[in-house]
Amino acid sequence: MTAPDEWELREEVTEYETGWYDGGYDLLKQPDGTEKRYYWADLPPAVVVVARIDGTLAASVGGGGGTEDGRDASSGSDGDHLLFVEQYRPAIRKTHLELPAGIVEDGESYTHAAARELEEETGFKPSSTALLQEYAVATGVLRHDRGIVYAEGLEPGERELDNNEFLEVTTVPIEKALERAREQPANDSTVSALLLAKEDGVL
DSSP: OOOGGGSEEEEEEEEEEOSSOEEEEEEEEOTTSOEEEEEEEEOOOEEEEEEEEOHHHHTTSTTTTBOTTSOBTTTTOOSOEEEEEEEEETTTTEEEEEOOEEEOOTTOOHHHHHHHHHHHHHSEEOSEEEEEEEEEOOTTTEEOEEEEEEEESOEEOOOOOOTTOOOEEEEEEHHHHHHHHTSSSOOHHHHHHHHHHHHTTOO
């Protein structure tokens, strides 16, 4: 395995800046002596929230935990659910079922950001949060970290969407959440967050 000191940074170039991220490249001398540009996008950290909501409260959610065939997933069930949001993703031109998520603002912890984003996106605020995992995302091209936060003890709060957020809130019974998240179109943040939460025994 090559050590970091076998790579020499010759130049770091930011080619463009957007409201979402910066993009550019590093010119590196590789361990064999050759030079190569490695392109990157630099994004602020993000948080994904695995939020448990009790069955009674879940029945009041707008989406009602509905399924594709029209059945109400929360009907007749007293078990706990997870909060999800459905939103259209312009970058890939598809609507995804996802866990609530968002950018961590300057000075925020993952847990504080999780509580804020959860309330803003779904209208529910947690009484308890715990960081399950922090990890780097798509390290071949991104400078971007992600935190997975588990939230429980949900109570009604104040929903406040950003001007680019057009979300529908829904719920899925905990025992069906991973199966539902793996249906296409699936996304990495939701699947990985549910797998970590299950591995840590909180689901």
